[in-house]
Amino acid sequence: QEYTALKLRVKEWAPSAQSKIEGKIAQGGAVYFVPATLRPETMYGQTHCFVGPTITYGIYEMKKGKEYYFISDRAARNMAFQSIFPSWGEYHKVAELQGADVVGTLVHAPLSAQKDGVRILPMDSVKASKGTGVVTSVPSDSPDDYATMMDLVKKAEYYKIQKEWADVEILPIIETPSYGNLTAKFLVEKMKISSPKDAKQLAEAKDLAYKEGFYQGKMIYGDFAGKSVEEAKPLVRQQLIDAGDAFAYAEPEGLVISRSG
Numbered sequence: 001q002e003y004t005a006l007k008l009r010v011k012e013w014a015p016s017a018q019s020k021i022e023g024k025i026a027q028g029g030a031v032y033f034v035p036a037t038l039r040p041e042t043m044y045g046q047t048h049c050f051v052g053p054t055i056t057y058g059i060y061e062m063k064k065g066k067e068y069y070f071i072s073d074r075a076a077r078n079m080a081f082q083s084i085f086p087s088w089g090e091y092h093k094v095a096e097l098q099g100a101d102v103v104g105t106l107v108h109a110p111l112s113a114q115k116d117g118v119r120i121l122p123m124d125s126v127k128a129s130k131g132t133g134v135v136t137s138v139p140s141d142s143p144d145d146y147a148t149m150m151d152l153v154k155k156a157e158y159y160k161i162q163k164e165w166a167d168v169e170i171l172p173i174i175e176t177p178s179y180g181n182l183t184a185k186f187l188v189e190k191m192k193i194s195s196p197k198d199a200k201q202l203a204e205a206k207d208l209a210y211k212e213g214f215y216q217g218k219m220i221y222g223d224f225a226g227k228s229v230e231e232a233k234p235l236v237r238q239q240l241i242d243a244g245d246a247f248a249y250a251e252p253e254g255l256v257i258s259r260s261g
C-alpha cells in the first residue's frame with residue numbers, strides 16, 4: 001500500500017501537549033503531524049486532522065534540532081527502514097504523548113482551503129496498526145470523516161472539544177454523476193448512517209466513494225479543476241512532494257516488494 005504522507009506543521013499546541021514537550025523540542029524546531037492518505041487529490045478539502053485519543057504516539061527527530069514528526073511508534077519503525085529518517089534503521093523519539101494530549105492543537109494543512117489552519121480532533125476508529133495512526137479529515141469525500149465530524153459537532157461537550165473546532169464548512173472539491181459534489185454526505189445520508197460506530201456500513205460507503213470518485217469523479221476545485229480524479233491524483237501528489245509538503249510512505253508489504261525489486 002503506497003501512501004502519500006503529508007506534513008502538517010504545528011502552529012499552536014494544546015496546553016497538555018505543550019507541557020509534555022517542554023524542553024524536548026529544539027528552539028525553532030518545527031513539528032509536523034504526518035497523516036497517511038490514499039487520496040492526495042482531496043487535500044484541498046481538509047478540515048481537521050484526527051488522532052486516536054487512546055493511542056500512544058511519539059515525536060521523532062527527523063532533521064536534528066530542525067524537523068520532527070508526530071506519528072505512531074510503528075510508523076516510525078517502518079519509516080526508518082524506508083530511508084525516510086536520516087540513518088537507515090534508526091529513529092529517535094524525543095517525546096511520548098497520548099492522542100488525547102494533542103486534541104485542540106492547531107496545524108497548517110498544505111493545500112487546504114482552511115488557510116488559518118485545522119484542529120487536531122479525536123476519532124475513535126483510528127487504527128494504531130495502519131498508516132501513521134494520524135488521519136487527515138476530508139468530510140466532503142470520506143464517509144468516515146463526515147460521520148465523525150457530525151458526531152463531534154453534535155457532542156462537542158462529551159468529546160471535550162470546542163464546538164467551533166469541529167464545525168467547519170465542508171468544501172465541494174470533486175463532482176460525481178451518482179453522488180453529486182459532496183459524496184460523503186450523500187452516502188452517509190442515503191445509507192442512514194447515524195454514528196461513526198456504524199463500522200460495517202461505513203466500510204461499504206467508503207468502497208462506493210472510492211470507486212465513484214476514482215472512475216467518475218471530476219475535480220471542481222484547485223489547480224487541476226476540470227481534470228478527472230484519475231488524472232489529477234498523481235499531479236497533486238507530485239506537486240505536494242515537490243513543494244516539500246509530502247513524501248511517499250509504504251506499508252510493510254510494499255517495503256518487501258520495493259527491496260526485492
Ligand code: ZZB
Binds near residue numbers: 037038126130143206
Ligand atoms: C484522506 C482521505 C480523503 C481518505 C478521502 C479517504 C477518502 P483504506 O482505504 O482502508 O486503505 N486512514 C489512514 N490511516 C488510518 C488509520 N490509521 N485509521 C483509520 N483510517 C485511516 O484507508 C486509507 C484511508 O483511510 C486514508 O485515506 C485515510 O483517509 C484513512 F476522501 O485520507 B484518507 C472514500 C475514502 N475517501
